[in-house]
Amino acid sequence: MSLTLTSDTVLKMDVSDLAEVFADGGTPVPYQSTHEERQAIKWIGSRYLIAELILAGIDDTGTIDIDPMAVGAALAADGLDRVPCLDDGTALSRIIWCIGPDDETDASELTGA
Numbered sequence: 001m002s003l004t005l006t007s008d009t010v011l012k013m014d015v016s017d018l019a020e021v022f023a024d025g026g027t028p029v030p031y032q033s034t035h036e037e038r039q040a041i042k043w044i045g046s047r048y049l050i051a052e053l054i055l056a057g058i059d060d061t062g063t064i065d066i067d068p069m070a071v072g073a074a075l076a077a078d079g080l081d082r083v084p085c086l087d088d089g090t091a092l093s094r095i096i097w098c099i100g101p102d103d104e105t106d107a108s109e110l111t112g113a
Contacts, residue, residue, distance in 0.1 A: 004030040004063060007037075010091035019098045028065035037092040038062055044085050050074040050096065051083060066095060072102025 010018060010031070021029060033041075038058060044051040053074045057064045075081060081100055086093045 004032050005091075005095075006032050007034050007091035010094055015094075015098060018094065022066070022068040022095070022099050025068050028067040031064050031066050031092065031095060033058065033062045033064050033092055034090070035062070037086065037090050040086050040090075041083070041092075044083065048074075048078045048080070048084060050078055050080065054083070054092075064092075066099075068099045069102065071096060071099045075099070075101035 005021070013021075041051055041054050041058075045055075046052050050071065053070055054064060057066070075096070079101075082088070082093060082097050086096075088094075088097075
């Protein structure tokens with residue numbers, strides 16, 4: 001995908017269309033996060049691998065390159081299907097939920113373990 005997803009775009013998309021955006025699996029998709037989403041992820045901090053992954057991927061403009069394989073592995077390692085404490089009504093939460101946990105991917109690549 002060549003365009004950066006925005007909160008408005010994601011929230012207007014049908015879930016199946018959003019899932020299709022991330023279906024490739026190996027290609028990170030840029031997402032322009034909102035201030036509220038960034039604040040929530042910073043508050044969650046290093047309590048969960050998924051939050052650490054998102055924090056590590058936020059650039060100075062608030063854009064996150066969302067790698068579906070890394071997200072799936074982090075969720076699986078955390079035993080979750082979403083980011084805890086991130087409002088389910090946010091676009092970032094919807095993206096993460098659409099990707100979901102991937103029990104087939106080894107999370108040790110993310111943690112260095």
